[in-house]
Amino acid sequence: MxxxxxxxxxxxxxxxxxxxxxxxxxxxRVAPSGGEFDLVAFVVAVVPDGVSMPGLxxxxxxxxxxxxxxxxxxxxxxxxxxxxxxxxxxxxDLRSAGLISLYEPPAAAKPHDVDVLKAxxxxxxAL
Amino acid sequence: xxxxxxxRNGGSSRIPTALKILIAGGFGAGKTTMVGSVSEIRPxxxxxxLTGVDGADDLSGVEGKTTTTVTMDFGRITITDDLQxxxxxTPGQDRFWFLWDExxxxxxxxxxxxxxxxxxxCFPSIDYFEQRGTPFVVAVNCFEPDQRFAIDAVSRALDxxxxxxxxxxxxxxxxxxxxxxxxxxxxxxxxxxxxxxxR
Numbered sequence: 001m002x003x004x005x006x007x008x009x010x011x012x013x014x015x016x017x018x019x020x021x022x023x024x025x026x027x028x029r030v031a032p033s034g035g036e037f038d039l040v041a042f043v044v045a046v047v048p049d050g051v052s053m054p055g056l057x058x059x060x061x062x063x064x065x066x067x068x069x070x071x072x073x074x075x076x077x078x079x080x081x082x083x084x085x086x087x088x089x090x091x092x093d094l095r096s097a098g099l100i101s102l103y104e105p106p107a108a109a110k111p112h113d114v115d116v117l118k119a120x121x122x123x124x125x126a127l
Numbered sequence: 128x129x130x131x132x133x134x135r136n137g138g139s140s141r142i143p144t145a146l147k148i149l150i151a152g153g154f155g156a157g158k159t160t161m162v163g164s165v166s167e168i169r170p171x172x173x174x175x176x177l178t179g180v181d182g183a184d185d186l187s188g189v190e191g192k193t194t195t196t197v198t199m200d201f202g203r204i205t206i207t208d209d210l211q212x213x214x215x216x217t218p219g220q221d222r223f224w225f226l227w228d229e230x231x232x233x234x235x236x237x238x239x240x241x242x243x244x245x246x247x248x249c250f251p252s253i254d255y256f257e258q259r260g261t262p263f264v265v266a267v268n269c270f271e272p273d274q275r276f277a278i279d280a281v282s283r284a285l286d287x288x289x290x291x292x293x294x295x296x297x298x299x300x301x302x303x304x305x306x307x308x309x310x311x312x313x314x315x316x317x318x319x320x321x322x323x324x325x326r
Contacts (some may be wrong), residue, residue, distance in 0.1 A: 022196070039229065040145040040213065048201030070142050074171065074213065078201055083172040098250075103142045103231060112146070112235055116210065117316040120146065120235075124309045127165070127301070 019073065022083050025059055030085060032092025042070045042103040043091060053099065059090055064099060145211045148308065149230055150200075151256075152240030157268040158216040159200050162242065165304040166202030166214055173197050173226065197226060212308075217252075227255060227274035236315045237263040238307055240298070246284055253285060262315045264292040266307045275278025290314075 049065035062066075062080050071079075077087045094100045095105055150158045162168050173196070179201040185280070200216030215230050231237070237256050241249045249265070255288035267281055278293045294310050 040147060040233075042142045042145070044142070062190070070261060071213075072145050072213075074145075074201065076167045076201070077173075078171045081172070083196070085173060086276075104316045105145065111319050111322070112315065114316050114319055116144070116146075117235075117312050117319070118208060120206055121309055121316070123210065123212075124204070124305055124312065127305050 001058055016031075022086050023089075025057065026089040027090050032088045032090075033096050034092055035106075037073050037088050037091055037102065038105055039074045040072050040105050041073050043067045043076065044070045044101045044103070046099055046101055053097070056093070056097070059086075060094060063087070063090055063094060067100060070103070129231055139227070143210055144161050144176070145213055147213050147215060147230065147234040148241065148311065149215050149217050149234055149237040149261075151227075151237055151249075151252040151263075153242065153245060153252075155249065156240040156242045156245075160298040161238070161266075161268075161304045162200045162202040162214045162216045164299060164301045165308065166204045166274045168200055168202045171199045171215075173199065181184075181215075208243050217220075225256070231256070231259055231261050234261060236311045237261050238311055239263050239265045241265050241267045241281065241285070243269075246281070249285070252300035253287070257288070262311070262318055264294060264307065264311045264314055266294045266296050266310075267299075269295050284321045318326060 043063070045064045045067040047064065048068065049061055053060065053064070059080070059082065063076060066076055066079055073087060073091065074084065076091075078084075079085045080087070082090075091100065091102075095102060150161055152158055159168070197218050199218055202214040202216075204212040204214070206212055212235075217227055217230060237252075239249050239252045239256070250281075253263070253265070255261075265281065265285060266286065267278075278295065282291070282293050285293075292310050292314050294307050296303060296307050
């Protein structure tokens with residue numbers, strides 16, 4: 001029996017292969033409602049997990065639970081072992097329901113701030 | 128880093144900034160090893176809808192669509208509470224180029240891993256980043272101590288633009304991988320300052 005992962009969603013290990021087609025979880029929807037999410041956008045739950053969220057699936061609940069503190073889209077996918085595409089569709093549902101706030105990263109065209117780069121170098125040196 | 132959250136009762140939490148660095152290179156060049164040596168590595172699944180691709184992968188999952196599952200290596204380095212560095216080991220096969228487009232969007236830069244026994248393997252990565260204007264450094268993975276090559280020779284063999292750093296390192300050593308990342312970030316900062324100065 002593999003160790004429980006957050007939310008206890010995993011009852012088979014990787015070797016079993018996909019049990020459910022990824023997009024079955026989203027009823028076949030492949031694009032999130034209301035537009036795309038950046039990979040490094042941060043998600044924050046507006047409500048604690050456990051409040052009534054009618055019509056939502058366990059995966060929605062798992063996202064809300066994992067996003068109590070700010071968490072990035074890519075981190076959610078990795079932590080919950082869901083594909084990025086699926087996480088995005090589920091996040092679209094949660095956004096439509098007003099259950100999450102979303103913080104997009106600064107515009108991609110904007111160059112990275114040199115002070116930020118210096119902080120990164122210092123942080124790396126301290127590793 | 129400026130966004131502060133205040134919409135929830137009971138205080139606010141700051142939204143961190145996440146920076147992306149891509150780790151590219153040919154198959155077996157040490158991408159997974161490098162991501163794993165400096166960060167806690169975790170797999171990241173992505174399904175993509177393939178259109179216009181000859182039936183190399185017949186993974187019909189969604190009605191009338193073809194999807195393929197790609198697993199990437201993903202690592203996180205926490206610089207501060209407000210600043211996180213994400214490393215993405217980019218899938219090497221040509222048919223996954225579409226994934227690179229999203230990964231390189233807004234990326235800080237890239238590390239191209241080169242294996243001197245198969246230097247040509249990293250040509251596609253170099254071409255890609257040159258075309259997109261993504262800053263990159265070339266890191267030559269030296270598996271054996273006697274495999275040291277002159278940096279100039281590698282730079283010439285890869286026909287790199289002047290100024291593109293070439294670093295020799297051992298992907299298995301945490302300090303080696305860390306130093307490559309430092310080299311990249313310092314290079315990006317130099318470029319930025321030069322660009323600001325020429326304005």
